[in-house]
Amino acid sequence: MRGRKLPIILALCCLCGLTGCWDLVQINELAIGSLAGGDIDPETKQQIVYYHIINPSAVSSQRGSGIKAPVYTYRVEAPTIAELSLKSSNLIPRELFPDHLQSHIVTERFAKQGLGTFINFIERQFNRRTDLYLLVTDSSMADVMDTFTLLERVPGRYVRSLVEYQAKVTSTVSLKSRVKDLIENMESSRLTVLPIITLHDSKAASNTSRYENIDASKGTIFITGGAVFKKDKMIGRLDLSDVSFYHLLKGDAKVFYTTIKLRSGPVDLYATKLKTKKRLSLVSGRPVWEVTIRTKLIILNNEQKVKLSPANIVEIKNEFNEQIKTQEEAFFEKYKTKGWDLFGLEESIKNKRGKDWAEAREDKNLWRKAAVKINVNSRISDVGGSIDPYQGSK
Template sequence: MKSVFLKLIVGGLTISCLTGCWDRVEINELAVVGLVGSEMDKKTHEQIVYYQIVNPEAFSSSSASGGSPVFTYTFRSQTKGAIGQKSSYMLPRKLFTDHYQSHIVTEAYAKEGMRSFLNYYERQFNRRSSLYLFITDSPLSEVMKTYTPLEKLPGRLLRSLISNTHKATGQISLKSRVKDLVENLDSSKVTVLPIVSLKGAKPPDHTTGSFENIDVSESNLILTGAALFNKDRMVGKITLWENGYYNMLKGETDTFFQSIDLKGSFVDLYANKVKTKQHLSLVNGEPVLNIEVTAQLAIRNNNQREKLDWDNVSQISNQFNQQIIENSHNLYKKAIRNKWDMFGLGDMIKYKRGRAWNFLQKQSEAWTQTKLQLTVRSTINDVGEIIDPFKEGEGNGTE
């Protein structure tokens, strides 16, 4: 009996020493951030930060309307560290930034240099290296107050746009994160980040009711291009079309979409299983970047009137190869002309060994002398359901 009482006493003392969930925070005590935007006031040099706070009521099944899915709060301060402190002056809940989806900065902010932004971000214990970073050429205040259809959370919408565009066209790389910019800070290699824009004029009011319209092509967020960064500073931009070629040459996508003009008829091709190999070599003392691209093609649309045969299929494949080579060379020349080291040639040359390479390493910007040698090989493995297109006067009751 004594042993039983002794066990109860020991158990009671043990339980009394437990602190329990003393630091637990209920969800209704948090202001959960879904998207963040940053810019700088050109006149006052104040940091301006926009927080999109998720409204749980909008997603509640028990709520009739729920209101706006997010609320945008704006804070200003001379220093980044004070922004979080100032949020307590306005927010009735604790600011929670651990799970936000994306971060947007203005083009002007990016051109000024983002080293201080990155230093602040990397110091945070709750930073997320996989966070996607976007540049916008639209007014950030309007971008952060835009209602997005289908996907109620704009931050999640932007992540989905990257994923869908990458899979459908290869025009956006998945390496568009904060960590990708940080990794290239001490490198000559250019970092490419997506540009998002506000399409069309914004409606006069910001209520969700003003968007109850079947046509949502206007007043929406769309991807419009790609921003090029040298270290922490934006130095230029290219179109999504050009970025597709860049991603393919870099081996950062295994899909690609291309329309070709074959004797006045358009053929839409979807390339899959795209494989890229590249290496840098010396030819007669000059650096040459050798890139070999292989791809399997599927015909998605064919406006030709003749029946597909082996000769025609071969012409389509050859035209695809030629068009890829021509457009890629144009992009490469544009990069060299603007001194955008998009392929990391400076670092490649820097770490090469040998007397000939030592000579190049002593020259300033030797990487701009590098020539491109591109080889493209493609095979068509999917021609669609029909190989003989319908023609006028056939199958419609006419002779």
């Protein structure tokens, strides 16, 4: 027993001679970044970057000290992205610490010009983080970066939480909206879809009086669509409903919400536990992309004028299957006509092996001739607490 205690005692004695942790001193010398915004001056073509630097005294929530800004916004402008790092030291009196950045936001005009220089700059940094969410805003970057957010007082965390929560409860955002997801498609023909955010009523969000206003809808950042990128350039956008169809068909959606209309009345459905299986084959020289979607349905709201019965449940399920099939096929054809290969069919065709595929690939626009076949298999797993809706007065 004494032999076991001796090594422990010796180890404790050695630890006493070690210096303490100096993290506190280091933190006091750092400017901890929370959010970064990128823009470009349309006239001078100067690169513009915004940094949110955390205000430690505000985040610690000291009582009696009044309401303080949780972050400070710094705006830096330079001819190149590389010079931005040098110029930032003229404004920020501490060493910029980007390791705690939550997200990157770029303006729509910057995205349409191309994010190649931005991506290359990030890739060259030894401490780069490509797992950050990358979003596009169609609002003024200055207004977005001067916004006080609620519940999550640090805007960087607010944006990150917004993306992650929306991905969890809706299909309007995918967690595959990171810098690395754009980088992976930079050298291929695959398109990337990133969230678009819009600031509602910028005047209501630009000072700390927002924290004392009960109306939380004013001055809020919303996700309003999806920005479509080809390589590093934004080529267009999807509205929210189309973003949902995109993520569902691609297999990135965790849930999906829709309303079906039966002759007996509308029913709101929530699709969960989604599983998507995809297969690309060649039929009579034409590519056929077959997608099978399996899901469990929850009835959120039932306004039918008939009682819920086994036959009615089958009717609801069949109508959901047919509606999703029709909507997804229409979505696929709509953007194929625009020349947007949203699902990477051209890349998949290039990777196919076999004599038949080799001959078919001689047609450089083969993917544009692809047909889609949608199969939807669902079953209702939850009808809610009330099986039959109350009829009330008729």
